[in-house]
Amino acid sequence: MENEVLTYDALVVGGGIAGEETALNLAKMDYKVLLVEKELSIGGKMILLSKVFPTLDCAACITTPKVSETARHPNITIFTGSEVKGIEKKGERNFEARILRNPRYVKEDACTGCQECEPVCPVVVKDQYQFDLVGRKAVFVPFSIANPRIAAIDIENCSLCGACEKACPSDAIDFSQEPEEKTYQFKSVVVATGYKLFDPIKMPRYGYGKHKNIITSMQMERELAPTRPFNTILRPGDGKMPDNLAYVLCTGSRDHTVGNPICSQVCCMYSIKQAQLLMGALPMADVTIYYLHIRSFGKGFNEFYETAKGMGVEFVKGKIGKISEKENGNLILRYDDIETGQVKEVEHDMVVLSVGILANDEIGQVFKTQKLEFDDYRYVKQIDELKRPAMTNIDGVFVAGAASGPMDIPDSILSAGSASSEAASYLAEVE
Amino acid sequence: MSKVDPKLAKDIAKYGAVDFSACYNCGNCTAVCSLTEENASFPRMMIRYSMLGMKEEILSSKELWMCYHCGDCSATCPRQADPGELMAGLRRYAIANYEPSGITKLIFKSNPFSILLTLVLATILGFFLLTMKPDFTVSRWIFSWMPYAVIHLMGLIVFSFTGLTALLGIFSMSRRLNSKHNTDSNKTKKSIFQSIGEVMTEIGTMGRYQKCSTDEGEYWSTKPNLVRPWFVHWSIMWGFIGLLVATILDFLFKDPATTIWLPSRILGTVSGLFLIYGTSLAMFYRITKPTKTYEATKLADWMFLFFLWVAGLTGFWMEVAVSFNLSETLSQVIFMIHTIISMELVILFAFSKFAHAVYRPIALYFLARNRE
Numbered sequence: 001m002e003n004e005v006l007t008y009d010a011l012v013v014g015g016g017i018a019g020e021e022t023a024l025n026l027a028k029m030d031y032k033v034l035l036v037e038k039e040l041s042i043g044g045k046m047i048l049l050s051k052v053f054p055t056l057d058c059a060a061c062i063t064t065p066k067v068s069e070t071a072r073h074p075n076i077t078i079f080t081g082s083e084v085k086g087i088e089k090k091g092e093r094n095f096e097a098r099i100l101r102n103p104r105y106v107k108e109d110a111c112t113g114c115q116e117c118e119p120v121c122p123v124v125v126k127d128q129y130q131f132d133l134v135g136r137k138a139v140f141v142p143f144s145i146a147n148p149r150i151a152a153i154d155i156e157n158c159s160l161c162g163a164c165e166k167a168c169p170s171d172a173i174d175f176s177q178e179p180e181e182k183t184y185q186f187k188s189v190v191v192a193t194g195y196k197l198f199d200p201i202k203m204p205r206y207g208y209g210k211h212k213n214i215i216t217s218m219q220m221e222r223e224l225a226p227t228r229p230f231n232t233i234l235r236p237g238d239g240k241m242p243d244n245l246a247y248v249l250c251t252g253s254r255d256h257t258v259g260n261p262i263c264s265q266v267c268c269m270y271s272i273k274q275a276q277l278l279m280g281a282l283p284m285a286d287v288t289i290y291y292l293h294i295r296s297f298g299k300g301f302n303e304f305y306e307t308a309k310g311m312g313v314e315f316v317k318g319k320i321g322k323i324s325e326k327e328n329g330n331l332i333l334r335y336d337d338i339e340t341g342q343v344k345e346v347e348h349d350m351v352v353l354s355v356g357i358l359a360n361d362e363i364g365q366v367f368k369t370q371k372l373e374f375d376d377y378r379y380v381k382q383i384d385e386l387k388r389p390a391m392t393n394i395d396g397v398f399v400a401g402a403a404s405g406p407m408d409i410p411d412s413i414l415s416a417g418s419a420s421s422e423a424a425s426y427l428a429e430v431e
Numbered sequence: 432m433s434k435v436d437p438k439l440a441k442d443i444a445k446y447g448a449v450d451f452s453a454c455y456n457c458g459n460c461t462a463v464c465s466l467t468e469e470n471a472s473f474p475r476m477m478i479r480y481s482m483l484g485m486k487e488e489i490l491s492s493k494e495l496w497m498c499y500h501c502g503d504c505s506a507t508c509p510r511q512a513d514p515g516e517l518m519a520g521l522r523r524y525a526i527a528n529y530e531p532s533g534i535t536k537l538i539f540k541s542n543p544f545s546i547l548l549t550l551v552l553a554t555i556l557g558f559f560l561l562t563m564k565p566d567f568t569v570s571r572w573i574f575s576w577m578p579y580a581v582i583h584l585m586g587l588i589v590f591s592f593t594g595l596t597a598l599l600g601i602f603s604m605s606r607r608l609n610s611k612h613n614t615d616s617n618k619t620k621k622s623i624f625q626s627i628g629e630v631m632t633e634i635g636t637m638g639r640y641q642k643c644s645t646d647e648g649e650y651w652s653t654k655p656n657l658v659r660p661w662f663v664h665w666s667i668m669w670g671f672i673g674l675l676v677a678t679i680l681d682f683l684f685k686d687p688a689t690t691i692w693l694p695s696r697i698l699g700t701v702s703g704l705f706l707i708y709g710t711s712l713a714m715f716y717r718i719t720k721p722t723k724t725y726e727a728t729k730l731a732d733w734m735f736l737f738f739l740w741v742a743g744l745t746g747f748w749m750e751v752a753v754s755f756n757l758s759e760t761l762s763q764v765i766f767m768i769h770t771i772i773s774m775e776l777v778i779l780f781a782f783s784k785f786a787h788a789v790y791r792p793i794a795l796y797f798l799a800r801n802r803e
Contacts, residue, residue, distance in 0.1 A: 204648040205463065205507065250457075255509035292457045319509070321462020322646070336458025336467075336475055343467045 005077065008034040009427055011097055011186040013084050013363060016044020017063060017409060018401025018416040019192035020070045025420035027075035031427060034184065035070065035078045036099060041146035042078060043067050044194055048129065048143070050224035052409055053273040054304035060145055060226055067147045080148065085181065088369045089394060093187040093427065103177030104152040106139075110172035111150035115141055117164035117173065118151075125157045127229075131219045133236065134229040139164045139173075144227050188423045191372070191380055191392070192400040192416065195357040198252025198260065206251065206353060211325040212237030214351045217247075217270060224277050233281050235350040237329040242350035245278060246333055247271045247289040248320045253356030254292065262377055264356035265406040268295045271354045272305055275313040288314040288348070290335060298408070318344075323351060357406050370394050379405045390419035398422050436484025443481050445540045446527070447729050448520030453512040454478045460504035460514040465642040470801050471497045474504055474514035477521055490529070491607035495522050496787070496794030501643035501651075501660070502724035516727050523731065526786045530600040535782040542730045549734065552778060556771045559586060589778060597781035601789055608797045615801065626799035630792050634668075637661045650722045658712065660724075666709030667739060668788075673702025674746065696750075703747045710740035735784040738772050745769035 012023045015037030023033045035042070046052075047067065049059035070076055085098040123138035130136075130143075138158040141151050151172070153164070165173040197218055200208040208214045213235040215223075223233050235242045249271060253264040268291065275287045294315065296305040309315065318335040325331055330349045337344050359378035364371070373381040373393040380399040384391050390398040400419035401412035440452060454475075461467050461475045473494040480488045489495070498518045505515040527535040538545040562582055621629070633639055640661035644651045651659050677699035684695070713736055717728045745765050752762040780786060 205646070250509070254455075256511045257507055257509060261509075292455065319457035319459040319462065321459050321464075321507075334462045336461035336472065338456065338458055341472055341476055342469055343461050343464075343472055 005032070006182070007185040008032045008077070009186070010034070010188045010190060010423055011036065011084070011087075011095065011184070012190045012192055012400075013366075014044070014192035014194055014401075014403070015039070015042030015070075015078065015080070016192060016194045016401065016412075017046045017066070018194065018403070018412045018419075019044070019190070020066050021413050021416035022190045022192055022400045022420045022423070023076050024066070024070055024073065025417065026423060027073045029424050030075065031424065033076045034099075034186070035076055036082050036084055037078065037080045038083050040081050040104070040142045040152050041148065042070065042080060043145075043147060045218075046409060047145060048218075048222065048225065050221050050226070050228075050277060051273060053269045054298070054300040056273070056276070058226060064145055064147075071147050078148075081152065084363075084366050086368050087189060087366050087397075089396065093396060095186040095189055095396065096183055097186060097189070098181055098183050100179060100181045102179055103155075104150070105155060105158075105173065105175055105177050106151045106153060107172045107174050108148065108150060110170045111168075112170055112172075113141055113149040113151065114169065115151070116167050116169055120163040120167040122161060122163065123157050123159055125154065130222050130229050131216065133215075133219055133222055187396070188426050189397045190400055190419050190423055191363055191397065191403050192419070193360045193363045193403045195402040195406065196360045198258065198355040198358055200251050200353045200355055202258055203251065205322040206248070206320070207323050207325060207331075208353060211323060211331060211351075213242075213325075213329050213331060213349065214323065214353060217267070217274065217352055217354045220274055220352045221270070224274060224281065233278065235329070240329075240349070241282060243282065243285045244348050245285060245287050245350045245352060246320075246331070246346075246348040247275065247287070247352050247354055248323075248333075249289060249291040249354045250319065251353040251355050252358070255356075260356055260358055260377070262406070263295060265295070266408050267354040267356060269298070269301055269304070269408070271352075272296070272308045272313070274352070276304075276308050276311060279311050279313065286312075286314065288316055288346075290316050290318055290320050290333070292317070292319055298410075357402065360403065363403070367394070367397075372397065375405075377405075379403065388418075388422065389415065390422040396426055398426075434484075436486065439484035439486055440481055443517075443520055443524055446520040446523040447539075447727060448481075448513065448517035450511060450513040451478050451481055451517040453510040454482070454514075455510055457509060460508055460512075463503050463507050464498075465501075465503070465644075465646070466497055466499070466639055471798055473498060474518050478512065478514060478517060481517060481521065486528075487607070489521055490525055490604075491611040493608055493611075493794035493797045495525055496791040497639075497798060499640045499643050499660070499664075500724050502722045503644050503649065505723040513723075513727070515724065519727075522787065522790075523729075523784075525604070526600075526782075526784070526790065529603045529786075529790070530596045530781050531603070532596055532782075534596075538779075538782055539729075539731055545730060545734065549775060549779075552775050553771050556774050557767065558582075560767055560770055593778045593781060597786070597789070600781050600786060601793065604790055605793055608793065612797050612800060620803055621800055623800075626796050629799035629802075630795045633795055634792065637665050640664060644722070660716070663709050663712045663716070666705040667713065668709075670702045670704070670706025670709055670743065671739065673698055674706060674743075677702060699746075700750060703743055703750065706739065706743035707747060710736055710743055714740060731784050738776050742769060742772045742776065745772070 009031035010026050010033045012019045012033055012035045015035050019035060023035045026033050043063060046059055046063045051057060052059050071078060079101055081104060082099055082101045085100050087095055087097045089095055117139045118137045121137035121139045124135040126132040127134050127136035139151055139153045141149060200206055200216060222228060233241060249267055252258050252260055253267060271289055275289060278285060278287050294305055296302045317338040320333050320335045322334050323331050330347050331351050332345050332347055334345050361374060361378040364374060375381045380392055380403050382389050382404050383393050392399050398419040400416040458475050461472055467473055471494045500515050500519050502515050505513045508514055523539045527539050559582060656662050677695045680695035717725050720726055745768050748765050
């Protein structure tokens with residue numbers, strides 16, 4: 001690109017709901033923003049969700065208008081499939097960042113997203129955007145509501161057979177693309193890198209990854225979403241429609257043994273939400289939620305919890321100790337029933353682990369001259385949490401959304417509002 | 432029902448369990464335990480009792496003795512409240528509270544006291560032993576101060592005291608467990624004889640202990656049975672019982688065995704080997720700490736184990752010394768050590784970890800009584 005812009009007012013790292021909100025707010029104030037997203041589409045975790053609590057609005061319907069507004073805004077430039085490699089602060093309102101753009105091996109301006117390439121591709125691998133529930137091809141459009149909705153080639157798994165190149169009607173396939181690393185100038189930086197999900201494989205006593213009919217809450221989120229892979233709820237072991245599901249709360253949260261002693265703040269509510277949705281999707285199914293404490297603290301949350309109880313969702317107090325598998329694929333959950341003080345073993349035909357959220361601390365390696373500080377749980381440290389929650393230890397670097405701690409979608413958007421106004425006032429400040 | 436007593440938690444902490452107040456009552460410990468069952472729910476229940484200060488509930492819990500401290504609960508506790516260590520601490524607490532003299536409380540709470548007591552006892556026992564050879568200079572010197580009859584009487588008093596205390600401890604525990612059992616009396620499902628049979632089976636096979644920490648992925652699941660804790664315990668226990676029987680047989684037949692092929696001698700040799708194997712491995716684990724179980728080893732654990740180990744080793748030395756005619760003076764000294772250590776084990780029976788040898792079977796009996 002000949003006339004590529006190398007100078008922006010703000011660098012926003014992360015294209016989830018917090019990053020989009022920050023970028024949009026700044027763009028509307030006429031600041032030039034570069035939004036860098038490591039995935040192939042912006043939208044973050046929210047675009048993959050089914051519905052949001054406690055209103056049960058469709059997540060995709062709320063987030064896609066914001067996604068396309070972000071994508072179409074003239075003041076916002078988006079790099080997907082890209083990573084920030086190094087940020088150096090040279091002075092106030094003077095940051096230098098190296099950004100690596102990984103090739104899609106598909107010409108972005110030529111691809112129409114017609115998906116003609118997909119049927120001819122001989123390679124099938126697990127689809128990370130469906131959380132491994134189904135497969136995808138090595139050349140693929142990430143998901144149906146992705147933005148940009150264009151194909152990419154997963155070069156790690158590609159057999160380089162060239163079938164897609166022949167099938168593409170607009171000659172968009174380009175195997176000659178190479179990674180490109182360039183240095184850009186910014187006046188401020190907003191970290192909106194979100195969170196990681198706890199991987200329950202780290203708790204072998206639950207048998208995730210070994211017992212076939214245990215899935216994570218994010219996988220259930222996909223099964224319930226409008227763009228869901230099976231178009232119904234199935235258990236992965238044998239494709240049976242479950243009729244007795246269990247939710248295991250606090251999987252990887254409030255647990256010292258996995259290094260995450262704090263509450264993830266969203267699991268109680270998303271589990272209650274999923275339980276309500278399951279009541280609709282599988283009217284005959286029983287849903288039991290095993291919990292330590294139900295934390296329904298937000299506006300309308302407790303009413304939402306009461307609604308679930310009214311709908312017939314069972315709530316049982318007791319942490320699941322171990323899960324074993326029966327020959328027919330059903331699962332035996334062992335727990336100490338806190339109400340009666342007796343150890344119980346119950347059978348369910350499908351188990352959902354309500355996995356916690358963990359800090360995404362990779363951004364720490366990116367800051368070269370002045371290190372970005374983290375709190376005890378590896379979230380970006382808010383140096384003035386009560387008065388100016390978006391401030392980090394570096395002047396001109398702000399934090400938005402779950403990068404600063406576990407939070408739900410409305411809180412992420414609030415946090416992004418705070419970060420964007422802090423960034424705007426920093427940019428406008430007269431020296 | 433006991434009254435709520437917030438001071439109890441502090442008292443229990445003196446017996447070694449310090450972290451249990453971190454518990455948020457999730458029940459993970461109970462759920463991961465392989466031994467907890469409908470009729471015996473632990474460790475969470477014990478943590479609740481401890482936090483609320485329900486002393487009588489603790490002392491009348493058979494559950495304390497259902498646990499073999501495999502450490503699974505502590506390893507997976509989300510709050511690092513170390514429930515396994517609390518169970519161990521409560522067993523010390525119970526041993527100290529069952530016997531009425533208060534000596535055990537001092538022993539478990541104060542390391543200097545327990546060391547001092549052991550040393551004083553060793554000195555007294557040493558003198559006592561020396562008097563068995565009346566023509567010895569030291570003995571003559573002792574006798575000039577204290578006639579033989581007095582020493583003999585003192586010995587009788589000490590052994591009566593220790594025996595009586597043990598009996599009172601057993602009585603105190605049985606009474607409590609029995610009254611608890613009677614309040615849930617509708618649960619009695621097994622006869623006395625069946626229950627005793629079940630206890631015997633457990634002592635013989637350690638069937639419950641074998642279930643500990645052996646789920647897939649747990650530490651002992653990949654280790655052979657010979658080095659697993661249940662077998663280590665089995666070796667120590669049966670080694671000790673075997674040696675006890677052999678000693679009694681020798682004593683009864685007044686035949687200080689001229690040949691090692693005498694049945695009682697063979698029993699003694701084999702048992703001694705088991706005891707040495709078990710205690711050595713147990714000490715090795717307490718030093719290398721392969722699992723959470725061994726992380727908080729107390730002086731009381733060390734003393735009991737070390738005494739058994741020394742008793743086994745010195746006993747075996749004498750066996751060898753007799754067979755190979757080794758130096759007499761050295762053998763005399765080792766015989767002294769062996770006897771002093773063995774006597775201390777017996778005298779301190781009700782005041783030490785050793786007491787579990789009677790308390791655990793009693794608890795197992797009550798467990799068996801109301802099981803299907």
